[in-house]
Amino acid sequence: MLDKLKKLLENIRQTQFVRSIFRMGGGFPRDVRQRMFVMLNNFFMHLHPVRIPKHAIKIKYTWCMGGLSFFIFLVLAVTGMLLMFYYRPTVEFAYGDVMDMNEQVPLGIMREIHRWGAHLMIITVWLHMFRVFMTGSYKPPREFNWVIGVILLLLTMLLSFTGYLLPWDQLAIWGISVGSNMAAASPFAGTEGPGASLLKIGSINFVHKGADARFVLIAGRFIGEAALVRFYVLHCVVLPFTIMIFMAVHFWRVRKDGGISKPL
Amino acid sequence: MSKEKVTRRVFVSWIFLGWTLFLACLGGLGTMLLRYLFPNVLFEPSQSFKAGYPENYAVGEVSLLWKSKHGVWIVRTAEGLYALSAVCTHLGCTPNWLSGEKKFKCPCHGSGFRFSGINFEGPAPRPLERFKILLGDDGQILVDKTKKFQQEKGEWNDPASFLAI
Numbered sequence: 001m002l003d004k005l006k007k008l009l010e011n012i013r014q015t016q017f018v019r020s021i022f023r024m025g026g027g028f029p030r031d032v033r034q035r036m037f038v039m040l041n042n043f044f045m046h047l048h049p050v051r052i053p054k055h056a057i058k059i060k061y062t063w064c065m066g067g068l069s070f071f072i073f074l075v076l077a078v079t080g081m082l083l084m085f086y087y088r089p090t091v092e093f094a095y096g097d098v099m100d101m102n103e104q105v106p107l108g109i110m111r112e113i114h115r116w117g118a119h120l121m122i123i124t125v126w127l128h129m130f131r132v133f134m135t136g137s138y139k140p141p142r143e144f145n146w147v148i149g150v151i152l153l154l155l156t157m158l159l160s161f162t163g164y165l166l167p168w169d170q171l172a173i174w175g176i177s178v179g180s181n182m183a184a185a186s187p188f189a190g191t192e193g194p195g196a197s198l199l200k201i202g203s204i205n206f207v208h209k210g211a212d213a214r215f216v217l218i219a220g221r222f223i224g225e226a227a228l229v230r231f232y233v234l235h236c237v238v239l240p241f242t243i244m245i246f247m248a249v250h251f252w253r254v255r256k257d258g259g260i261s262k263p264l
Numbered sequence: 265m266s267k268e269k270v271t272r273r274v275f276v277s278w279i280f281l282g283w284t285l286f287l288a289c290l291g292g293l294g295t296m297l298l299r300y301l302f303p304n305v306l307f308e309p310s311q312s313f314k315a316g317y318p319e320n321y322a323v324g325e326v327s328l329l330w331k332s333k334h335g336v337w338i339v340r341t342a343e344g345l346y347a348l349s350a351v352c353t354h355l356g357c358t359p360n361w362l363s364g365e366k367k368f369k370c371p372c373h374g375s376g377f378r379f380s381g382i383n384f385e386g387p388a389p390r391p392l393e394r395f396k397i398l399l400g401d402d403g404q405i406l407v408d409k410t411k412k413f414q415q416e417k418g419e420w421n422d423p424a425s426f427l428a429i
Binding site: 174177178180181182184210211215216219220221222224225226 | 301302303306307308335355356357371372
C-alpha cells in the first residue's frame with residue numbers, strides 16, 4: 001500500500017505539469033547541495049537565506065524589529081489597498097468616506113488596522129534603528145546598508161505624513177498646514193528659507209508663494225483639493241513604490257554583507 | 265560587406281556623444297517633470313478682492329467676513345482700516361479672534377496676538393502680517409494680498425498698509 005502511494009507520488013512528480021512548475025521536479029532534497037538548490041531554484045524560497053545561523057533566531061539580540069517592520073508594511077499595504085476601494089480623495093467625499101469605513105463598510109476594523117499599523121510601524125522602525133545602533137551593526141561592511149536604512153526611515157515618516165491628510169479632518173488640515181509650512185523654510189527652495197531672496201533678477205523673485213517647495217507640495221497657496229489629490233497619489237503610489245525598491249536593496253544587502261549580524 | 269576598422273578614438277567619441285545626448289535628454293525630461301508639478305491655473309480665490317464700503321465696519325471691531333474665503337481680517341480703528349493676514353506667524357495655522365479677551369488666539373500652539381496684530385504670547389516669533397489696503401474708484405475697499413507689510417521691518421508705517429478714514 002505504501003509502495004503504491006510512493007509510486008503514485010513519483011509518477012505525479014514526473015508529469016510535465018509538476019516539472020514545469022517546480023524547476024527541481026519537486027523531488028525531496030537528500031543532501032546539503034540539493035537543499036541549497038531548492039532555495040535557489042524557487043523564486044519565493046530564494047528570498048530566504050539558504051541556511052539560518054543559530055544566532056539569527058535569538059530574539060533577545062535582534063528583537064526581530066526589522067522583520068516586524070516589514071511584516072507591518074505588508075499589513076499596511078494590504079489594508080491600504082482594501083481602503084482604496086472605498087475612499088475618494090475629494091474635498092466633498094474624503095471625510096465621509098473615512099467615517100463610512102468605520103461605521104458602514106464590512107470589517108470596519110480595516111481602517112483601524114491601517115491607522116494603528118502606521119503608528120506601530122513608526123515605533124518598530126525606530127526600535128530597529130536603535131537595536132542596529134546599540135549592537136554596532138552599522139559598522140563595515142554594513143555601513144552602506146545603514147545609509148539605505150536612514151532613507152527607509154525617511155520614507156516611512158513621509159508615508160506617515162502623507163497619510164495624515166487623507167481623513168480630511170481638522171487634525172489633518174492643520175497638521176499638513178504646519179508640515180507644509182516647514183517646506184516653505186527650506187533653503188533656496190522655500191519662500192521663507194535662507195537664500196531664497198538671493199534668487200532674483202531686479203525686482204522679479206524666482207522663489208515666491210506661487211513657486212516654491214511648499215507650493216509644489218500642496219499645488220496651491222492653501223491646503224485644498226489639489227493638495228489632497230497630491231498627497232493621495234504620493235501616499236498610495238509614489239512612496240510605497242519607492243520604499244519597496246529601497247527595501248529590496250536593504251534586504252539583499254543584509255544577505256550579501258554577511259547575513260544578519262551576530263553577537264560578538 | 266565592407267569591413268571598416270573602428271578605431272578606439274572613433275569608438276570613444278561615439279560613446280561620448282551618445283552619453284552626452286542621453287544625459288541631455290534625461291536633464292530635459294527632469295526639468296519638464298519638475299515644471300509639470302507647478303500648476304498654471306489655481307482654483308483658489310483671487311489674491312485681491314473688494315471688501316465693501318468703509319461704513320460697513322464698526323470702529324473697534326474685527327470683521328470676520330473675509331476670514332474663511334480670503335484669510336483676512338479687516339480691523340476698523342478710530343483712525344481707519346487695516347487688513348490683517350489670518351495666517352499665524354508661527355507655523356501657518358489660522359488663529360481665532362476672541363472678542364471677549366480682545367486677542368487673536370491660534371488653536372495649534374497657543375500663539376496670541378493683540379488687536380493690532382502684535383504677538384504677545386506663545387511661540388509666534390513676529391506679529392501678523394498686514395496686506396495692502398486701498399479705496400477703489402467705486403468707493404469700495406480693495407485688499408491686495410500680493411503685497412504684505414511686516415511690523416518688524418517697520419513696514420506698517422507705509423501708507424499703503426493702512427487706509428485712513
